[in-house]
Amino acid sequence: MTTLVRELAYSLRSAVEAFGAAQLFFLRVLAQTPRALLRPRLIIEQIHASGSQSLIIIMICGLFVGMVMALQGYDSLSRFGAEESLGGVAALALFRELGPVVTALLFSGRAGTSLASEIGLMRATEQLSAMEMMAVDPVQRVVVPRFLGGVISMPLLAAVFSAIGIFGAYLVGVGLAGVDQGAFWAQMQQSVDLFDDLLSGVIKSVVFGIAATFIAVFEGYNAMPTAEGVSRATTRTVVIGAIAVLILDFMLTAVMLEGV
Amino acid sequence: MQQTRAVEFGTGLFVILGFCALFYLTTQTSNIGSYQQDDYYELTARFDNVGGLQVRAPVTVAGVRVGRVSDIEFDPERLEAVVTLQIASRFDRLPNDSDASILTSGLIGAQYIGIGAGGMDEYFQNGDEFEFTQGALILENLIGKFLVNAGKSDE
DSSP: OHHHHHHHHHHHHHHHHHHHHHHHHHHHHHHHHHHHTTOHHHHHHHHHHHTGGGHHHHHHHHHHHHHHHHHHHHHHHHTTTOGGGHHHHHHHHIIIIIHHHHHHHHHIIIIIHHHHHHHHHHHHTTHHHHHHHTTOOHIIIIIHHHHHHHHHHHHHHHHHHHHHHHHHHHIIIIIISOOOHHHHHHHHHHHOOIIIIIIHHHHHHHHHHHHHHHHHHHHHHTOOSSHHHHHHHHHHHHHHHHHHHHHHHHHHHHHHHHTO | OHHHHHHHHHHHHHHHHHHHHHHHHHHHSSOGGGGOOOSEEEEEEEESOOTTOOTTOEEEETTEEEEEEEEEEEETTTTEEEEEEEEETTOOOOBTTOEEEEEESSSSOOEEEEEEOOOOSSBOOTTOBOSEEEOOOOHHHHHHHHHHHHHHHHO
């Protein structure tokens, strides 16, 4: 019994410790950001790695999520005889929730894992220590450009996701289900508010981008320098990233909907 | 060198695509049009009941959109709702005996303000108030009245 309590207390304590370490590391990343901005070359390379190369998966998933939204929305709305508002329903669902959240989950799986394993492997092969030997701060040289690249890429990816999703919803809603084309777009423009819906989605995607990318670089940087440690860091990136994104999503939605 | 060129090209393409998507979303799928109103003048109208009217609801004359609702407040002295309307300056020739009523687009659609043009030669100025208004029709009240009348006719 006492062992159980002791182990519980120990794991609780290490969880709090890891959380605190993450806060301190976040401050360190922020403190190094201005100096890393002086070398845009590195950031561009990271935008390419996390952003451009995630584009295909984001576009395909966006298309299919939009198409499914249109099918499901049409089926539900036709029970009320309100098929015409399909455009508004699909757009609101995509902009406010699905776009930012699904993009963040995919982003954490596609780009976050590669960031974590890359930095973790640098740690395992002592490249980070070698940098420190040469008086190069590895946070500034390795971590911050990757962090900034991810933070810049994520909102753009979410915007692409939503735009392609709208296109997918249009294909199914207008092409397959036979919703009137004019009503589809008119309903969409009527029900989507520039600030309440679009801007809140963009804010969400920025916050998710910060969270997902930061978790990836933090896990990679603090990986145990073994093969197993790298693999564990990669797994934790996806698991913690997904949990963090969904919890943040709930909190942001609660704050944003209060004013409506 | 070839390698860096490809990276630059890919990154540039990606960022441009992302901003195109954002631009497309803001201009084509949202109500950005209702925020673009540079010159306007304000009128107020008092209603006994505004129903589900909301700020930014359209204001129409003969079904054509001429402005929007900018503010809805409650006057605690006269116990009425005070609605402020912003009308675009190019529609500055509204007769000052026009009436404002809260209407509903479709059966369950959003509510808006319809202005019925009057016949006077004098026009509304900035800050004027509508003399004739018609509040929102509340469906429950209508049904209640209908039921009462139906009961009477049976007797």
